[in-house]
Amino acid sequence: MNQGSVAGLADRLARFERVGLAHLPTPLEPLGRLTAQLGGPRLWVKREDCTGVGFGGNKLRKLDYVLPEAIEAEADTLVSGGVAQSNSQRQVAAAAAKLGLACHLVVYHGRLAAPPPDYETSGNALLNRLFGATLHAVDWSGDRNGPIEALAESLRSEGRRPYLVPYGVSSGLGAVGYASALLEIAQQSAALGFAPRAVVHCSGSGGTQAGLVVGAALALPETEIVGIDIDAEPERVEADVRRYGAEAAELLGVPFPEERVEVVAGHAGPAYGLPHAATLEAIGLAGRLEALVLDPVYSAKGLAGLIALVRAGRWSAADDIVFLHSGGTPTLFAYQKALAI
Ligand SMILES: Cc1ncc(COP(=O)(O)O)c(C=O)c1O
Incomplete structure (x- = not known):
C-alpha cells in the first residue's frame, strides 16, 4: 500500500546527512492490554522514548x-x-x-x-x-x-x-528529521499488516508534528496526524507546526499539506508542567498495563488526550491508532513527590 510514496519519502530523506547518534528505527509495538481496557480501537506505540543516547526521546x-x-x-x-x-x-x-x-x-x-x-x-x-x-x-x-x-x-x-x-x-531541518519517524511507521505498520488510521502525540514547540504531517502527506496519505497541545497554547502550537512544516516541506521539495494540521486543545491541564487527574490516570494505566513510563509534562498528557478521544468515540474498534511516545522519562523522578507514586 502506498509503496511508491513510501519510497519517495525514503529517497527524499536519504539526501540529508545524519550524525547517526539516535538508535533507529525505534520499535512499533502493540498495546494489547490498554486496548482491552479502553474497549476501543487497536492501540500501538511508536517507541520514540527508545532513541538511546542519554535516556532517549524525540x-x-x-x-x-x-x-x-x-x-x-x-x-x-x-x-x-x-x-x-x-x-x-x-x-x-x-x-x-x-x-x-x-x-x-x-x-x-x-x-x-x-x-x-x-x-x-x-x-x-x-x-x-x-x-x-x-x-x-x-x-x-x-x-x-x-x-x-x-x-x-x-x-x-x-x-x-x-x-x-x-x-x-524545532526548525525546518529538525522537522525533516521527524518525517523519518513517519517513514518508519509506514514501513513497520505495513510489515505488521495494518494501516494506521491516526498517529497521536503531544505537541509543544511544533517540530515533531510538523515532520509527521509532511511525511504523512507522502507516505501515509490516509492517516490523521493528531497533535495534543500540552503547552496550554494551542494557537501558538498550531502556528509553529505550520511554520516548521512549511520549512520542512520546502527542504524536502514537496508542497506543505496545510489541511492536515490538527492541534487538539483541552488536554494540557491547568498549565504547562502541571499534571492533572487525566495525566495521572494516563501514567497509571500505561505503567500498570504496559510497563510504559510516561512523564507528567508531555507524554502522559498526550496519552490522556488520546484516551479522551477514544472515549468520545472518534474511532471504531476496527481502527488502528499509533500513540507516539515522545520520551520524557527522566522527568518522572523530578515529579515523584507531586505524583505521590
Ligand atoms: C517528551 C517530549 N514529548 C514531546 C515534546 C514536544 O515535541 P515538539 O517540541 O517537537 O512539539 C517534547 C518537547 O519538548 C518533549 O520533551
Whole structure:
C-alpha cells in the first residue's frame, strides 16, 4: 500500500546527512492490554522514548538531522536552552558529550508558578550536570530563543565557535528529521499488516508534528496526524507546526499539506508542567498495563488526550491508532513527590 510514496519519502530523506547518534528505527509495538481496557480501537506505540543516547526521546531524532551542520561549521560548543526539566536540553547535553563538544544551556526559571520540590535538582536537571553541561540561569520571559541567541553571541565574543540549537530543536531541518519517524511507521505498520488510521502525540514547540504531517502527506496519505497541545497554547502550537512544516516541506521539495494540521486543545491541564487527574490516570494505566513510563509534562498528557478521544468515540474498534511516545522519562523522578507514586 502506498509503496511508491513510501519510497519517495525514503529517497527524499536519504539526501540529508545524519550524525547517526539516535538508535533507529525505534520499535512499533502493540498495546494489547490498554486496548482491552479502553474497549476501543487497536492501540500501538511508536517507541520514540527508545532513541538511546542519554535516556532517549524525540529530540535525538531531530538532532540526528540538525547536528551535521554543527560538524560542518567546525563548532566546538552546542548552545541551547529550556526549563530545568527540559528533555530537549538534556538530549542536546547528551549529544554534545557523545560528540566531544562543550555544551552551554540557558535554564529558564519561573515558567512554572509552583514547581514540585525536586524540579531544579532531579530528573533532567541531574542528567544535564552528569553530561557535563554548563548551565546559565535566566528568568523566563516567554521569549524561547532570544536568551539562547544572546548566550551564543557572548560565547562567540570569547573566541568559541558555538552552534545554536533552537528551543525544542524545532526548525525546518529538525522537522525533516521527524518525517523519518513517519517513514518508519509506514514501513513497520505495513510489515505488521495494518494501516494506521491516526498517529497521536503531544505537541509543544511544533517540530515533531510538523515532520509527521509532511511525511504523512507522502507516505501515509490516509492517516490523521493528531497533535495534543500540552503547552496550554494551542494557537501558538498550531502556528509553529505550520511554520516548521512549511520549512520542512520546502527542504524536502514537496508542497506543505496545510489541511492536515490538527492541534487538539483541552488536554494540557491547568498549565504547562502541571499534571492533572487525566495525566495521572494516563501514567497509571500505561505503567500498570504496559510497563510504559510516561512523564507528567508531555507524554502522559498526550496519552490522556488520546484516551479522551477514544472515549468520545472518534474511532471504531476496527481502527488502528499509533500513540507516539515522545520520551520524557527522566522527568518522572523530578515529579515523584507531586505524583505521590
Ligand atoms: C517528551 C517530549 N514529548 C514531546 C515534546 C514536544 O515535541 P515538539 O517540541 O517537537 O512539539 C517534547 C518537547 O519538548 C518533549 O520533551
